[in-house]
Amino acid sequence: MSDPVLRAFFLGRALAQAVGEQIEATVTNGLSELAKLDAEQRERLRQFSQQVMEKAARDVEGAASSSGSSTTTSPFGSSNGDLQVTIDELRAEIARLRTELQLYRSR
CATH class of the missing domain: 1.20.5 (Single alpha-helices involved in coiled-coils or other helix-helix interfaces)
Known part of the structure; x- marks a missing residue:
């Protein structure tokens, strides 16, 4: 392997493969984090909706008990x-x- 052109070719190929692997890992990690954030946001929204519904139910029950309504x-x-x-x-x-x-x- 004393030919400098041949060494440059293999060096360039190895560099391109290493850069490609790094880009692939970075994109994969980025997409993974994005999906994780999306799932967390959906869970927060679901919890918020549930809290609002529970508060509304408590308010309705409180109003019904104070007015003497008999809704079952x-x-x-x-x-x-x-x-x-x-x-x-x-x-x-x-x-x-x-x-x-x-x-x-x-x-």
Whole structure:
């Protein structure tokens, strides 16, 4: 291997492979961190939504107990978080409250 051109070729090839491996490792780590941040953000959003729903449920229960209302249904749907069920139950609760408000105003 005394030919300088041949040595330069192998040196260049080894350098290109090493740089390629470094770039691959950097991109892989970057994408991994990005996915991790995305998952953490989704979990924070889920926890925040759950806290808001629990607070609203406590407020509804507190309002119902202070007004003497006898609602026995859960105001926010099943525990699995079915959004459509929650929306339907909230709409029904709003309709019931509007009816009670109209009856109160007509007295």
